[in-house]
Amino acid sequence: MKSDVEIAQQATLAPISRIAADLGIDESEYEPYGRDKAKLSLTLLDRLKDRPNGKLVLVTAINPTPAGEGKTTMNVGLSMALNAIGKNAISALREPSLGPCFGLKGGAAGGGYSQVLPMEDINLHFTGDFNAIGAANNLLAAMLDNSLFRGNPLGIDPQRVVLRRVVDMNDRALRSVLIGLGRRTDGIPRQGGFEITVASEVMAILCLTSGIKDLKERLGRMVVAYTPDRDPVTATDLQAVGAMAMLLKDAIKPNLVQTVENTPAIIHGGPFANIAHGCNSALATRMALKLADYTVTEAGFGADLGAEKFLDIVCPSAGVAPDAVVLVATVHALKYNGGVPRAELSQENLVALDAGMANLEQHLENLDKYGVNTLVALNRFPDDTDAEIALVRERCARLGVQVVTAEVFEKGSRGGLEMARAVVEVCERPHHYHRLYSSELGLREKIETVAREIYRADAVNFSPRAQRQLENLTRLGFGSLPVCLAKTQYSFSDDPAKLGAPRGFEITxxxxxLRAGAGFVVALTGDILTMPGLPKVPAAVGMDIDEDGHITGLS
Structure with a gap:
């Protein structure tokens, strides 16, 4: 089979003007970025505000493994398959980050014959959204340090600066740095550091905002530092909001592209799911719901991270709820959770598969707590046996959950027809979505609820530092905010080595x-980092471009 980049380069793309016209978007409501991409104007939402929403389908997955689950591939394949059976569907996705693209994970535009295009542009600089987000964040950081240098009129405690600069690259050397060194005119020396752009609060704000006015209000609430008395200093205090919003004037607009089969896709925003809320922008989802009968969105990593945050943070903020949830799994990944080494995953092993099913079943039990209707989509590999598929079906049947298989990677929409028909049927069932916890609970109780109900932790331990922060955030009036637990994506616990459905553990x-502008509080657990590092052999090592501009090694 051809590589992802070869399939992408050989696909025939329709002019973006045709994709827009087919959706009923007027020429005045989009701005072309070349032939294959366009920015959608927010005036589109104003015009369509009275149009009923279509159905919302959330694609999530079991905990990721080295075997790969293909969640984005299934998202794209499902949107194409829905169109193939006569439905009007749009795929809504996050934008890929350069860090994991050149690091370990690779790109995030789907794969095989189930991709969004132009794949090279989407995986690289795209329309410049991440650059704008980074610039806005770093402008705020520069204005903060300038205020310190100019006599510190806001009374900022240099030891309590919480805003960090960002760069969209995995670079562990920037996690902790000393700034302001050199001459007196070079600034006030202090310890600082960098986060990857997708961990920036500006990214989270952009992905949860409802428009320019709301964007500016959220940016203004960003807490960048504290005084010696632990009172917050905000972006509004630094008078940075107008300039930041100006830098984001185009980045706030969702991006219209298409799949290999010319199904429309809206790609916008990209917060990580293990250190942020892990979903495409609310604006992108709301636009898609007005433009199509079915919107297929996704939440990053496993359902214990992405889906939990989508359901507890994004849905209440954006005023949406899924009509169906598709939980993606593979036989390979389930066997890996059952203890099979990666090199042996292609061999039939019903005993290990049966043990690994505990991971899938816990995700299903968790989703049921939200009152949503769920089906399991098995991303089928060529070496999956009929006996293995039957085992998965039988175990899920005990929970009353339907299982469908899909081969969209190799066959495109033809490989997802069963999945599409099942999704249509599930969307017609009544659902009773609700959040896992009430906003009236305190921050500690919300964290403990997620850890107990979703992870199955016996207890949550708070470090002395976290305990002081809990008390101060509650004192400042932030106790009603939802929580965003940052932990490893590989396990229900905060230990990536604990696979399957571990029990008898505690979360630390x-x-x-505080992400006051985004509207949630992040709880960092285990060894989770907001600036990843590169692996021993980065994916960048295998990438190249020739004299004719053809890219190789990108996936």
Whole structure:
């Protein structure tokens, strides 16, 4: 089979003007970025505000493994398959980050014959959204340090600056740095650091905002530092909001592209799911719901991270709820959770598969707590046996959950027809979505609820630092905010080595990070980092471009 980039380069793309016209978008409501991409104007939402929403389908997955689950591939394949059976569907996705693209994970535009295009552009600089987000964040950081240098009129405690600069690259050397060194005119020396752009609060704000006015209000609420008395200093205090919003004037607009089969796709925003809320922008989802009968969105990593945050943070903020949830799994990944080494995953092993099913079943039990209707989509590999598929079906049947198989990677929409028909049927069932916890609970109780109900932790331990932060955030009036637990994506626990459905463990919260503008509090657990590092052999090593501009090694 051809590589992802070869399939992408040989696909025939329709002019973006045709994709827009087919959706009923007027020429005045989009701005072309070349032939294959366009920015959608927010005036589109104003015009369509009275149009009923279509159905919302959330694609999530079991905990990711080295075997790969293909969640984005299934998202794209499902949207194409829905169109193939006569439905009007749009795929809504996050934008890929350069860090994991050149690091370990690779790109995030789907794969095989189930991709969004132009794949090279989407995986690289795209329309410049991440650059704008980074610039807005770093402008705020520069204005903060300038205020310190100019006599510190806001009374900022240099030891309590919480805003960090960002760069969209995995670079562990920037996690902790000393700034302001050199001459007196080079600034006030202090310890600082960098986060990857997708961990920036500006990214989270952009992905939850409802428009320019709301964007500016959220940016203004960003807490960048504290005084010696632990009172917050905000972006509004630094008078940075107008300039930041100006830098984001185009980045706030969702991006229209298409799949290999010319199904429309809206790609916008890209917060990580293990250190942020892990979903495409609310604006993109709301636009898609007005433009299509079915919107297929996704939440990053496993359902214990992405889906939990989509259902507890994004849905209440955006005013939406899924009509169906598709939980993606593979036989390979389930066997890996059952203890099979990666090199042996292609061999039939019903005993290990049966043990690994505990991971899938816990995700299903968790989703049921939200009152949503769920089906399991098995991303089928060529070496999956009929006996293995039958085992998965039988175990899920005990929970009353339907299982469908899909081969969209190799066959495109033809490989997802069963999945599409099942999704249509599930969307017609009544659902009773509700959040896992009430906003009236305190921050500690919300964290403990997620850890107990979703992870199955016996207890949550708070470091002395986290305990002080809990008390101060509650004192400042932020106790009603939802929580965003940052942990490893590989396990229900905060230990990536504990696969399957571990029991008898405790979660440790070492630090809390207030995201007042985004509207949630991040709880950092385990060894989770907001600036990843590169692996021993980065994916960048295998990438190249020739004299004719043809890219190789990108996936």
């Amino acid at each position: 919260v070492r630090q809390l990070v």
